[in-house]
Amino acid sequence: xxxxxxxxxxxxxxxLITLTSVNAVANNVLxxxxxxxxxxxxxxxxxxxxxxxxxxxxxxxxxxxLASEIQQDSSEIGKVxxxxxxxxxxxxxxxxxxxxxxxxxxxxxxxxxYLKNINVSRYIALKAxxxxxKTANAHLDTGERLEYSIPLLYSLKQEALKTSDHHAAxxxxxxxxxxxxxxxxxxxxxxxxxxxxxxxxxxxENGLETSLNKRMAHSWxxxxxxxxxxxxxxxxxxxxxxxxxxxxxxxxxxxxxGVINSLNHLQxxxxxxxLVDEAEQVSIKNKVLHKLYSVYG
Numbered sequence: 001x002x003x004x005x006x007x008x009x010x011x012x013x014x015x016l017i018t019l020t021s022v023n024a025v026a027n028n029v030l031x032x033x034x035x036x037x038x039x040x041x042x043x044x045x046x047x048x049x050x051x052x053x054x055x056x057x058x059x060x061x062x063x064x065x066l067a068s069e070i071q072q073d074s075s076e077i078g079k080v081x082x083x084x085x086x087x088x089x090x091x092x093x094x095x096x097x098x099x100x101x102x103x104x105x106x107x108x109x110x111x112x113x114y115l116k117n118i119n120v121s122r123y124i125a126l127k128a129x130x131x132x133x134k135t136a137n138a139h140l141d142t143g144e145r146l147e148y149s150i151p152l153l154y155s156l157k158q159e160a161l162k163t164s165d166h167h168a169a170x171x172x173x174x175x176x177x178x179x180x181x182x183x184x185x186x187x188x189x190x191x192x193x194x195x196x197x198x199x200x201x202x203x204x205e206n207g208l209e210t211s212l213n214k215r216m217a218h219s220w221x222x223x224x225x226x227x228x229x230x231x232x233x234x235x236x237x238x239x240x241x242x243x244x245x246x247x248x249x250x251x252x253x254x255x256x257x258g259v260i261n262s263l264n265h266l267q268x269x270x271x272x273x274x275l276v277d278e279a280e281q282v283s284i285k286n287k288v289l290h291k292l293y294s295v296y297g
Contacts, residue, residue: 040122050097167198
């Protein structure tokens, strides 16, 4: 559906999104912050891992939903999470796979405000997901959807800006960028550049509010500047992706492709050849590791 959203899926799969520890959510002893965190991770897991080639099966998703006891949860957090999951189901389900969840009525503004008081960044991330999927369900035509989703996400960004949480504003901005990418790449770039300084690295303990993270933003900007033939700027962002991938030990030869291409366009051939050698070493290392996993796995 969305170019940037598709890229988000690719990178999130590579980073092995942590599954939600939903069993603990059912325990009444949890604090509201912890309950919101875990149920936020449940939403994140379903959004990115359901019906995906490397994700979770319908049975696995069903088990997560049932274990969370979200259907029986009448609290403010429970009502908002059920509302979001209902709209996720509307977009992601098929005739053969649906979330085992019924929604009597949508969460009220007061319910949403309750979550905002618990954790602003997570609230903004959850509200953005809600806006994206609710408008996608209501308006199948992309142009028609954008007429509604962009103003709503813009308003969400303004709401975030009124708080002191810069990360929250960055989250709203990068979701807005995904919608702008459908019609105006420069506006998308502006939103991502605005968000970049305040975005966090992916944090598996807080998956929902860090699923759109600093590495991903650099990757999107690299692609955007490559499309715009601004290879100097593309290189800057591509190099960040490489270094960050190496730091978190998830580097593959694939992450070198873009920067080598950009360096060639800039006629920086020595730098390009250096990275070709480095990419080859990474590829050899990954093949060795794969063989080790095959032997000991």
